[in-house]
Amino acid sequence: MTRATLVFNGIDKKIDLESQTNILDAARQMEIGISAVCGGRGLCGKCRIVVRKGAECLGPTIGLERLSLSEDELGEGYRLACCATAARDGTILVEVPPESAIEQQRLQVAGIETIVSPDPMVEKHLVVVSLPQLDDVKSDAESLITALSNQHGIGKVSIGHDALLQLPHAIRDQKNYLMVTLYGEDKIVWIEPGEDLTPLLGLAVDLGTTKIAAYLVDVKEGRTLATASSPNPQIQFGDDIISRISYAREDKKNLKQLQGSVIAVVNKLLQDTCREAGVEARQVFDIVVVGNTAMHHLFLGINPEFLAMSPFSPAVRSEVVTGSKDIGLTANPTAFVYSFPVIAGFVGGDAVADILATQLHKAESPSLMIDIGTNTEVVLSDGTKLAACSCASGPALEGACIEHGMRAETGAIERIYIDHENLEPGYVTIGGTPPRGICGSGVLDALAFMLKSGIVDKRGRIVRTLGTPRIRSANGIPEYVLAWKEETEIGVDITVTQKDVQAIQLAKAAIFAATAVLMRKLKIKPSDIRRLFLAGAFGTYVDPQSALVLGMYPDIPLNRIRFVGNSAGSGARMALISKKARTEAEQIARDTDYVELAADRAFREEFAKALLLPHTELERFPTIAQILSRKG
Numbered sequence: 001m002t003r004a005t006l007v008f009n010g011i012d013k014k015i016d017l018e019s020q021t022n023i024l025d026a027a028r029q030m031e032i033g034i035s036a037v038c039g040g041r042g043l044c045g046k047c048r049i050v051v052r053k054g055a056e057c058l059g060p061t062i063g064l065e066r067l068s069l070s071e072d073e074l075g076e077g078y079r080l081a082c083c084a085t086a087a088r089d090g091t092i093l094v095e096v097p098p099e100s101a102i103e104q105q106r107l108q109v110a111g112i113e114t115i116v117s118p119d120p121m122v123e124k125h126l127v128v129v130s131l132p133q134l135d136d137v138k139s140d141a142e143s144l145i146t147a148l149s150n151q152h153g154i155g156k157v158s159i160g161h162d163a164l165l166q167l168p169h170a171i172r173d174q175k176n177y178l179m180v181t182l183y184g185e186d187k188i189v190w191i192e193p194g195e196d197l198t199p200l201l202g203l204a205v206d207l208g209t210t211k212i213a214a215y216l217v218d219v220k221e222g223r224t225l226a227t228a229s230s231p232n233p234q235i236q237f238g239d240d241i242i243s244r245i246s247y248a249r250e251d252k253k254n255l256k257q258l259q260g261s262v263i264a265v266v267n268k269l270l271q272d273t274c275r276e277a278g279v280e281a282r283q284v285f286d287i288v289v290v291g292n293t294a295m296h297h298l299f300l301g302i303n304p305e306f307l308a309m310s311p312f313s314p315a316v317r318s319e320v321v322t323g324s325k326d327i328g329l330t331a332n333p334t335a336f337v338y339s340f341p342v343i344a345g346f347v348g349g350d351a352v353a354d355i356l357a358t359q360l361h362k363a364e365s366p367s368l369m370i371d372i373g374t375n376t377e378v379v380l381s382d383g384t385k386l387a388a389c390s391c392a393s394g395p396a397l398e399g400a401c402i403e404h405g406m407r408a409e410t411g412a413i414e415r416i417y418i419d420h421e422n423l424e425p426g427y428v429t430i431g432g433t434p435p436r437g438i439c440g441s442g443v444l445d446a447l448a449f450m451l452k453s454g455i456v457d458k459r460g461r462i463v464r465t466l467g468t469p470r471i472r473s474a475n476g477i478p479e480y481v482l483a484w485k486e487e488t489e490i491g492v493d494i495t496v497t498q499k500d501v502q503a504i505q506l507a508k509a510a511i512f513a514a515t516a517v518l519m520r521k522l523k524i525k526p527s528d529i530r531r532l533f534l535a536g537a538f539g540t541y542v543d544p545q546s547a548l549v550l551g552m553y554p555d556i557p558l559n560r561i562r563f564v565g566n567s568a569g570s571g572a573r574m575a576l577i578s579k580k581a582r583t584e585a586e587q588i589a590r591d592t593d594y595v596e597l598a599a600d601r602a603f604r605e606e607f608a609k610a611l612l613l614p615h616t617e618l619e620r621f622p623t624i625a626q627i628l629s630r631k632g
């Protein structure tokens with residue numbers, strides 16, 4: 001009897017495989033999460049694995065695999081786990097790529113971890129201060145400054161007003177031991193009597209148009225203690241940035257209202273993360289904020305009016321440092337808020353943070369980063385310089401403004417396949433519960449399979465003549481039923497409507513066109529791109545093949561794609577932990593060339609061509625052309 005040994009690379013688990021046992025079943029026995037939307041029938045193509053060694057111990061590839069995997073992928077060792085069975089003795093080394101790994105995808109929501117050595121803006125020092133004597137009467141401040149110099153080699157410091165108020169009593173309590181907090185090595189901001197061993201904390205905040213995320217960080221250890229997120233309350237004033245800018249322009253009090261709503265959420269996230277970590281908000285001495293330029297202005301209370309008028313110039317491009325209490329944040333009253341520098345009116349500090357986290361500015365070969373959100377930022381490196389632009393992609397890819405759209409949380413349909421013979425769907429929900437709706441990656445998956453199975457044509461129109469009850473019309477709008485009401489938790493059918501399809505088409509066309517314009521500027525071909533970083537919550541969950549089938553980004557091998565989650569949040573954390581990272585961010589903002597798409601005719605041309613699925617010029621998508629022709 002055959003006894004092959006199956007080893008999962010990077011997971012350090014192995015199992016003996018009996019003849020004819022497939023890798024998906026073995027992975028299930030070992031509790032290794034591999035996406036399997038069709039339940040192992042070889043139909044969805046979601047259970048992709050890469051065989052690194054011992055391919056000869058497996059049976060040959062079967063026809064179903066050739067429908068889902070390209071020739072190149074097969075050549076690189078890709079197989080479908082449900083179709084690859086043990087056939088001969090030996091050791092098989094298998095890797096689960098990110099798009100198939102269920103658990104890994106969950107973890108990546110937090111964003112890529114780029115290691116930086118802790119070198120924070122704030123630091124605490126224990127100082128022993130001599131009390132003044134009659135024969136040597138010094139001021140308390142002089143005694144403290146002398147002690148800091150003698151004991152820690154720190155000279156030339158100033159003492160902030162709050163610290164001065166604390167000093168006289170602190171110096172006389174607790175046997176002259178003081179814990180002194182410094183900001184930027186030269187300003188004493190806080191003084192506590194005794195040996196305060198509580199960690200020194202910072203808060204990194206990513207202000208998204210739709211969502212705000214906060215990370216509480218022990219800045220000395222460089223460790224994230226807690227994270228929390230919340231919808232951006234400004235949504236009530238408009239889904240998109242332009243509506244909010246118009247609202248702010250109408251009246252001064254509207255600007256205050258917009259600013260106040262965001263500050264209130266950041267304060268809530270501060271309290272939530274502190275509660276989760278069992279610490280107090282007064283221990284938070286440093287705050288780093290990233291966001292697109294409009295969010296940056298609204299957060300700081302700067303009128304964003306001119307961002308919406310040609311030439312779309314921001315009020316300030318360089319970093320801004322403010323006192324937290326000046327803008328109403330309830331951290332330690334002496335905490336500073338560092339707002340990331342921005343690149344231009346529509347490419348903000350979030351893109352700078354993305355670049356910092358992915359290290360795109362250090363790439364030696366052409367690399368692309370796409371941060372997908374309501375506004376999508378695209379940054380391209382040709383290996384020597386960076387160019388960036390931004391396009392409005394709408395909230396559809398985040399599950400908003402979709403008939404049954406919802407955030408990527410429990411009950412959201414996130415993976416879909418459609419049998420191209422009987423047009424019946426299969427799906428997987430987050431948490432494995434009955435479906436409540438569809439998240440952005442689910443809608444994209446649905447549309448990719450609707451295209452592959454002929455339910456939508458290349459113009460994105462739902463074809464009503466296919467003779468399945470799943471395609472119907474509601475109030476005159478065609479739709480495809482993904483889940484009947486009996487299977488859902490909400491008691492109504494969950495559908496993908498013609499309007500949903502259009503919203504996704506517009507979004508993907510904008511993203512592709514923005515990418516194509518940058519590639520033209522830097523003279524980069526799809527085959528030149530060695531690495532594509534997909535960022536943002538949507539970018540974490542998306543099936544890269546579905547996005548490619550729809551023509552969202554250039555046709556490049558899937559193994560060059562790296563999911564980096566919320567890399568803007570990761571960049572903000574790096575700048576919280578390291579002064580050097582802050583300096584790098586400032587350099588990135590200065591050095592990145594901005595490409596304005598509003599004035600770019602090439603963008604309009606590319607956009608019009610990209611509205612078709614996958615694209616008007618199919619020759620630009622050879623891999624997709626191959627997949628679509630195989631599906632007939």
Ligand code: FES
Nearest residue numbers: 040042044045082
């Ligand atoms: S689970 Fe393998 S193709 Fe669907």
